[in-house]
Amino acid sequence: xxxxxxxxxxxxxxxxxxxxxxxxxxxxxxxxxxxxxxxxxxxxxxxxxxxxxxxxxxxxxxxxxxxxxxxxxxxxxxxxxxxxxxxxxxxxxxxxxxxxxxxxxxxxxxxxxxxxxxxxxxxxxxxxxxxxxxxxxxxxxxxxxxxxxxxxxxxxxxxxxxxxxxxxxxxxxxxxxxxxxxxxxxxxxxxxxxxxxxxxxxxxxxxxxxxxxxxxxxxxxxxxxxxxxxxxxxxxxxxxxxxxxxxxxxxxxxxxxxxxxxxxxxxxxx
Amino acid sequence: xxxxxxxxxxxxxxxxxxxxxxxxxxxxxxxxxxxxxxxxxxxxxxxxxxxxxxxxxxxxxxxxxxxxxxxxxxxxxxxxxxxxxxxxxxxxxxxxxxxxxxxxxxxxxxxxxxxxxxxxxxxxxxxxxxxxxxxxxxxxxxxxxxxxxxxxxxxxxxxxxxxxxxxxxxxxxxxxxxxxxxxxxxxxxxxxxxxxxxxxxxxxxxxxxxxxxxxxxxxxxxxxxxxxxxxxxxxxxxxxxxxxxxxxxxxxxxxxxxxxxxxxxxxxxxxxxxxxxxxxxxxxxxxxxxxxxxxxxxxxxxxxxxxxxxxxxxxxxxxxxxxxxxxxxxxxxxxxxxxxxxxxxxxxxxxxx
Numbered sequence: 001x002x003x004x005x006x007x008x009x010x011x012x013x014x015x016x017x018x019x020x021x022x023x024x025x026x027x028x029x030x031x032x033x034x035x036x037x038x039x040x041x042x043x044x045x046x047x048x049x050x051x052x053x054x055x056x057x058x059x060x061x062x063x064x065x066x067x068x069x070x071x072x073x074x075x076x077x078x079x080x081x082x083x084x085x086x087x088x089x090x091x092x093x094x095x096x097x098x099x100x101x102x103x104x105x106x107x108x109x110x111x112x113x114x115x116x117x118x119x120x121x122x123x124x125x126x127x128x129x130x131x132x133x134x135x136x137x138x139x140x141x142x143x144x145x146x147x148x149x150x151x152x153x154x155x156x157x158x159x160x161x162x163x164x165x166x167x168x169x170x171x172x173x174x175x176x177x178x179x180x181x182x183x184x185x186x187x188x189x190x191x192x193x194x195x196x197x198x199x200x201x202x203x204x205x206x207x208x209x210x211x212x213x214x215x216x217x218x219x220x221x222x223x224x225x226x227x228x229x230x231x232x233x234x235x236x237x238x239x240x241x242x243x244x245x246x247x248x249x250x251x252x253x254x255x256x257x258x259x260x261x262x263x264x265x266x267x268x269x270x
Numbered sequence: 271x272x273x274x275x276x277x278x279x280x281x282x283x284x285x286x287x288x289x290x291x292x293x294x295x296x297x298x299x300x301x302x303x304x305x306x307x308x309x310x311x312x313x314x315x316x317x318x319x320x321x322x323x324x325x326x327x328x329x330x331x332x333x334x335x336x337x338x339x340x341x342x343x344x345x346x347x348x349x350x351x352x353x354x355x356x357x358x359x360x361x362x363x364x365x366x367x368x369x370x371x372x373x374x375x376x377x378x379x380x381x382x383x384x385x386x387x388x389x390x391x392x393x394x395x396x397x398x399x400x401x402x403x404x405x406x407x408x409x410x411x412x413x414x415x416x417x418x419x420x421x422x423x424x425x426x427x428x429x430x431x432x433x434x435x436x437x438x439x440x441x442x443x444x445x446x447x448x449x450x451x452x453x454x455x456x457x458x459x460x461x462x463x464x465x466x467x468x469x470x471x472x473x474x475x476x477x478x479x480x481x482x483x484x485x486x487x488x489x490x491x492x493x494x495x496x497x498x499x500x501x502x503x504x505x506x507x508x509x510x511x512x513x514x515x516x517x518x519x520x521x522x523x524x525x526x527x528x529x530x531x532x533x534x535x536x537x538x539x540x541x542x543x544x545x546x547x548x549x550x551x552x553x554x555x556x557x558x559x560x561x562x563x564x565x566x567x568x569x570x571x572x573x574x575x576x577x578x579x580x581x582x583x584x585x586x587x588x589x590x591x592x593x594x595x596x597x598x599x600x601x602x603x604x605x606x607x608x609x610x611x612x613x614x615x616x617x618x619x620x621x622x623x
Contacts, residue, residue, distance in 0.1 A: 090512030107506035
């Protein structure tokens with residue numbers, strides 16, 4: 001292979017291991033380069049390490065191995081500079097405090113974008129609230145917002161910093177159907193328009209198939225399969241990953257869909 | 271909301287909030303100033319309002335006796351009330367943010383109880399630090415115990431990587447331990463010492479001198495400047511700990527230094543005036559209700575609200591029983607509890623509506 005880690009654009013991981021003192025979670029995980037414009041779903045059963053993988057990439061968990069982003073070894077960057085290139089959305093919803101949404105954005109930018117001056121901060125907030133259609137929420141308190149609205153504010157906090165790489169940990173898990181679509185449509189549009197890269201941990205496989213152009217299926221501390229959904233997504237893979245019998249079919253609009261028939265007896269996660 | 275041709279910029283809409291907050295802060299300051307003047311003019315001997323104001327700007331115009339009352343008694347009292355109230359309000363506000371717990375205050379983490387034990391140790395064993403005299407030995411001992419208590423919590427939390435909730439639980443455990451120690455000290459104290467301990471734990475401004483005011487004021491100034499450098503990090507923390515971490519807020523370090531600052535503020539204030547509860551708890555709540563949680567407004571608001579509370583308590587302590595100055599610690603709890611209940615009930619109604 002002529003492409004080397006330092007010359008490639010996009011995200012590349014080799015031999016990544018992380019976990020807790022007595023419980024390794026990911027052991028020597030490697031992923032082929034994901035080019036700009038990749039919206040990758042990270043899927044797999046509970047406790048397989050989806051959140052841990054995202055935290056390790058963000059540098060919020062210690063890990064060994066190499067992660068390159070646009071040719072730079074993230075492990076060599078100081079924590080703060082690493083976080084400035086990465087937009088990590090935690091699984092927990094933002095706190096329902098009496099902060100205004102506008103102020104939450106100010107806080108995120110003042111801390112996360114020290115290069116911006118006051119006018120720059122104001123312009124960035126104006127732009128992102130307009131782009132995400134959230135202007136009506138800007139001057140409301142976080143504790144007056146619904147869970148979905150708060151998640152949108154958190155997403156705005158992530159994207160307003162214009163990160164090269166977005167890591168979103170189950171951004172839809174607390175949301176109803178409409179907000180689930182809203183969040184993923186927003187992410188899809190951002191990845192397309194800025195040619196960024198996003199890794200999204202998801203439980204809902206049909207949402208993953210609908211919005212993502214890349215799938216990373218985790219199992220047993222390793223990557224079971226990774227690639228374009230149409231290439232890798234098969235009933236056999238679902239059985240291996242989740243222990244279910246399922247069909248993968250195309251819906252009338254041409255999207256892949258998973259139809260789950262039954263949970264297989266006595267399946268042990270790899 | 272449909273976008274009109276040219277929507278008002280969010281920046282301009284937010285500016286109205288900023289303006290309201292600045293006006294609210296100004297109103298609080300005005301109320302505080304009024305309370306201080308009233309506080310100075312209240313007392314066993316009559317001191318007309320006009321004389322107070324005149325004496326402040328031109329003390330020579332007053333008779334000698336009134337000058338002494340004004341400058342050596344009334345003013346130190348009133349200024350100490352303001353500084354201690356502000357210290358406790360600021361300490362409580364920072365603590366509530368750092369620990370993400372609206373019940374946190376210098377009281378909750380056992381700081382006040384530790385200070386009381388320190389004071390009683392000095393009283394019972396008759397400490398006189400290097401011939402400083404009991405006058406200073408008591409506050410010094412109180413300060414050492416209070417900071418020691420916080421450092422102990424910090425050490426435990428740091429060593430075992432404790433979560434915020436564990437820190438609060440440590441604090442509560444410490445509170446009970448120090449209360450037991452306080453009872454032990456009271457048990458072994460002779461009747462003279464016992465009286466002193468009890469008086470100290472009730473809290474009093476009567477030991478105020480300009481020197482002590484200088485120390486409390488200096489620490490307050492230092493901590494205000496120090497905390498003003500972290501307002502954005504603290505604000506970011508209010509949107510969620512994990513979120514703040516992902517923006518690059520060094521959460522552990524921020525928490526450590528904030529709690530150190532809190533213990534310095536609270537220990538200094540408490541060591542000179544004794545146990546004063548509730549100001550550190552209610553001040554931040556008032557500020558949050560009036561000003562929200564952008565820490566550029568919330569922190570000064572909590573300090574001013576705390577100062578105002580203690581200033582009002584000082585006035586009441588002189589008015590409630592004519593001719594007698596009640597210990598201020600009694601007043602803050604008696605007046606603070608109904609106020610606190612009213613705040614909570616109001617908030618509950620609003621949330622339920």
